[in-house]
Amino acid sequence: GESVGLHLPTLSVQEGDNSIINCAYSNSASDYFIWYKQESGKGPQFIIDIRSNMDKRQGQRVTVLLNKTVKHLSLQIAATQPGDSAVYFCAENPPMRFGAGTRLTVKP
């Protein structure tokens, strides 16, 4: 069946390092992808999105890369800060489906 999944459930990085969170998807019809951040006790928060006609999109300290050939999505966070510690979800659409998430821990 089709699924949205993540390669790693946890990721630990040093403050100041770059973080890369990966996501695999299997629905070749998906044309819109989103990354969400969820801090403890809060709802998911939109970070960045990308449409299937692009392979890269940059925001403030974050970059999303889309490789449609291998159905892979990644989120890169530059100069990771303690405030970046959270669970990160990828989602594909349509329909909107979420992966289980990767927990990012930033060590001071």
Next chain:
Amino acid sequence: NAGVTQTPKFQVLKTGQSMTLQCAQDMNHNSMYWYRQDPGMGLRLIYYSASEGTTDKGEVPNGYNVSRLNKREFSLRLESAAPSQTSVYFCASSPGGTYGYTFGSGTRLTVV
């Protein structure tokens, strides 16, 4: 601040009790959604409303009912709560189509 408001934030129910989770958005979004989040399971769609006046089942609708009261409000009802419904429930809204969702802060429900 504009956004999605959920009430209550916490609730404990006894098995067999009923309750309604409330959700309201003030962004004039067309579509609204109810998800549950369990450890290691990610977000699973319970019901959604693509537009005012319509509702549809999602991935895990059994044991739940919904009402799209108006464009702003979308409620989720548990008629006879079961321990398996212990979860964190999130409401979300979107303009519709391929756009990101705005989530509420969640309702933590425990059924004993």
